[in-house]
Amino acid sequence: MYREHLKEAEDKMGKTISVYKEELQSIRAGRANPQLLEKITVDYYGQITPLKQVGSISAPEPRLLVIQPWDAKLIPVIEKEILKSDLGLNPSNDGKIIRLIIPQLTEERRKDLIKVVKKNGENAKVAIRNTRRDTIDKIKKMEKSKEISEDDLKKSEDDLQKIVDRFIEQVDAVTRKKEEDLMEI
Numbered sequence: 001m002y003r004e005h006l007k008e009a010e011d012k013m014g015k016t017i018s019v020y021k022e023e024l025q026s027i028r029a030g031r032a033n034p035q036l037l038e039k040i041t042v043d044y045y046g047q048i049t050p051l052k053q054v055g056s057i058s059a060p061e062p063r064l065l066v067i068q069p070w071d072a073k074l075i076p077v078i079e080k081e082i083l084k085s086d087l088g089l090n091p092s093n094d095g096k097i098i099r100l101i102i103p104q105l106t107e108e109r110r111k112d113l114i115k116v117v118k119k120n121g122e123n124a125k126v127a128i129r130n131t132r133r134d135t136i137d138k139i140k141k142m143e144k145s146k147e148i149s150e151d152d153l154k155k156s157e158d159d160l161q162k163i164v165d166r167f168i169e170q171v172d173a174v175t176r177k178k179e180e181d182l183m184e185i
Contacts, residue, residue, distance in 0.1 A: 001142060001147055001148055001152075002139045002142060002148055002152060002153075002156040003156075005135050005138050005139055005142075005156075006135065006156060006159055006160055006163065008135070009131050009132065009134075009135040009160060009163065010163050012131045013128050013131055013163065013164070013167040014167075016124050016127045016128055016131070016167070017124065017167060017170055017171065017174070019124075020120060020121065020123075020124040020171060020174060021174060022038075023120050024117060024120065024174065024178050025038065026038055026039055027113055027116060027117060027178070027182075032059040032061065032062060032063055032064050032065045032100075032102045033059060033065075034052075034057040034058065034059055034065065036065065036087060036102075037051050037052070037057055037065070037067070037082075037087075038050075038052070039085070040078075040081050040082060040085055041081065042054055042074060042077050042078055042081050043077060044071075044074065044077075051067070051078065051081070054069055054070060054071065054074055054078070055067050055068050055069035055070050055071075055074070055078070056068045056070075063101060063102045063103075063104075064099060064100070064101055064102065065099070065100040065102065066097055066098070066099055066100075067091075067097065067098040067100070068096070068097045068098075069097075069098070072095065072096060075093050075095070075098060078091070078098055079091040079093065079098060082098075082100065088103075089101075089102070105182070110182050110183060113182050114179050114182055114183075117175055117178045117179060117182070118175065118179075121171050121172070121174070121175040124171045125168055125171055128164055128167050128168060128171070129164070132160055132161075132164045135160055136157060136160065139153060139156050139157070139160075140153065
């Protein structure tokens with residue numbers, strides 16, 4: 001019976017890891033990556049639309065992103081949204097495409113980005129621990145209402161802790177990998 005709650009908790013923790021990885025993709029590591037622009041949206045004829053749906057985004061060189069909007073009238077709108085974002089990039093255009101040159105990261109900026117990565121990692125761990133707490137509460141209610149025995153309660157808590165440890169280790173591994181990417185020159 002309690003296994004359903006463990007499975008549900010495991011699914012939630014898996015989603016937490018996925019969200020954490022997505023957040024890290026928007027933190028630039030000095031290389032041009034079209035995913036840097038994932039969160040940017042533009043006003044396309046009154047509709048808020050993701051940038052990738054109004055043009056093609058490519059990285060022809062390691063330090064360059066090129067945005068080619070399907071409608072050239074969108075170029076000023078796209079430039080404005082990029083400038084408003086927290087990416088710190090300055091767009092330039094030739095009337096048909098927008099170029100974004102990815103500057104070399106300074107040591108100080110790398111350290112700032114690592115702090116952001118660690119903070120996001122800590123938030124992911126907190127979300128995993130909150131899921132553990134909620135699941136233990138559900139299982140304790142089952143024990144109080146005599147749906148499961150006290151032994152099952154202890155076993156479920158042990159099983160849940162093993163799941164939590166596994167996911168926290170994944171968060172740590174993803175964080176270490178991103179830190180290595182950021183410190184790579």
